Amino acid sequence: MKQQQFALAAIRGSYRHFSEKEKKIADYVLNDPKNIIHLTINQIADELGLAESTIFRFCQRIGFKGFQAFKISLAAEVVAPLKDIHEKIEEGDSISAVTEKVFRSNIKTLEETLQIVDAEAMEQATQKLLEARKIDFYGNGGSAMVAMDGYHKFVRLGLHVSMNLDSHMQLMAASQLQSNDVAIVISHSGSTTDVLDVLRVLKEKGVTIISVTNFAKSPLSKEADIALYTVSEETDFRSEALASRIAQLSLIDALYTNLMILRGHKGKKALQDMRHAMTHKRL
Numbered sequence: 157m158k159q160q161q162f163a164l165a166a167i168r169g170s171y172r173h174f175s176e177k178e179k180k181i182a183d184y185v186l187n188d189p190k191n192i193i194h195l196t197i198n199q200i201a202d203e204l205g206l207a208e209s210t211i212f213r214f215c216q217r218i219g220f221k222g223f224q225a226f227k228i229s230l231a232a233e234v235v236a237p238l239k240d241i242h243e244k245i246e247e248g249d250s251i252s253a254v255t256e257k258v259f260r261s262n263i264k265t266l267e268e269t270l271q272i273v274d275a276e277a278m279e280q281a282t283q284k285l286l287e288a289r290k291i292d293f294y295g296n297g298g299s300a301m302v303a304m305d306g307y308h309k310f311v312r313l314g315l316h317v318s319m320n321l322d323s324h325m326q327l328m329a330a331s332q333l334q335s336n337d338v339a340i341v342i343s344h345s346g347s348t349t350d351v352l353d354v355l356r357v358l359k360e361k362g363v364t365i366i367s368v369t370n371f372a373k374s375p376l377s378k379e380a381d382i383a384l385y386t387v388s389e390e391t392d393f394r395s396e397a398l399a400s401r402i403a404q405l406s407l408i409d410a411l412y413t414n415l416m417i418l419r420g421h422k423g424k425k426a427l428q429d430m431r432h433a434m435t436h437k438r439l
Contacts, residue, residue: 163230164189166218180204181214189234193271197223221378224274228385229373231272262402268387269403281366281382282414285315288338288364293319294326295342296350298401302342302368306408313415314426323350330354335362340408343367344386344400346374355379368407370400 167182174182184204185192192200201208215226245257285291291310295303300321307319320326333339339358343351346369355376358365367380370388377383386403416423 163218163220163226163233170218177206177210178214178217180206181211185230189230193227193231193234219373221383224272224277224385225373225377225383228272228387231268231387232370261399265386265388265399265403266406269385269406272385272387273407274384277382277384278410278414281384281411282418284338284364284366284382285411285415286418288315288336289334290316290318290337292329292333292337292339293317293342294330294339294351294354296323296348298398299342299344299404302401302404302408303340305405306340306342306412309408309412310415312427312430313412313419313423314429315415323353326350326354327357330357330361330363333358333361333363335364337361338364338366340366340368341376341380342369342404342408343374343376344370344404346371346376351376368404 164186167185171179171182181200181204184200195203197208197211201211204211212223215221215223218226220226220229245254249257293303293306293310295301303319304321307317310317318329320329330339339354341351341354341358346367352375355365359379364382365380366382366384367376368384368386369377370386371377377385384407386400386407388400388403416427419426
């Protein structure tokens with residue numbers, strides 16, 4: 157079942173139990189929730205004259221892992237549904253119109269995901285990947301295709317990378333990882349049985365987990381060491397999981413590009429070696 161996120165409802169429901177400082181934060185959010193999506197925790201702290209830790213604890217009190225998870229949930233709640241005639245697909249639309257609207261929907265997904273990308277989380281993820289002994293990609297269903305694309309890119313870096321499509325093989329692979337390894341787990345909902353099974357094994361092995369998901373309150377995002385989020389909306393002809401794929405791919409692309417830059421000569425040499433190995437495949 158699709159997991160819902162209600163940041164504003166959580167605030168309203170707990171309001172009478174808040175301290176004065178917490179009510180100050182709550183009032184600020186409730187007064188202009190759309191504005192919060194574009195602010196950092198530091199900016200809000202300065203605006204309210206409070207410590208960043210106070211705002212962070214407020215987010216945890218209402219059920220979120222931290223400020224970024226709260227902001228992702230808030231974005232999913234307040235971002236208006238697709239209303240633009242150029243984006244909302246109707247049954248009578250021509251092939252040309254549907255094509256344009258799909259492209260515009262993808263652009264919208266990318267723009268909204270970019271707004272909530274946590275720069276600090278991206279830096280932490282990049283550094284962990286750079287230091288990892290081994291990197292494993294995990295994903296099932298549509299997310300498996302994103303995981304495979306990630307493997308296809310990361311193997312060019314000259315790093316020890318692997319990916320399995322079969323859920324049983326995923327569990328076997330996860331059981332062989334070590335505490336100095338990194339697992340990139342991609343799941344739109346972050347709550348499917350296969351994802352939770354792999355998550356359990358990864359946690360037991362002490363592996364650093366980087367999640368890519370659309371739901372800030374999912375089991376995956378709560379258990380991940382570093383959580384990266386996408387924003388997507390569902391329409392009558394297109395599931396949000398399908399729409400989020402383009403944002404997931406872009407996050408993986410960003411990690412790959414940052415790693416390639418940081419690896420410098422090693423990254424370039426690995427890429428050149430791979431291109432050389434593939435030359436006989438071209439006519």
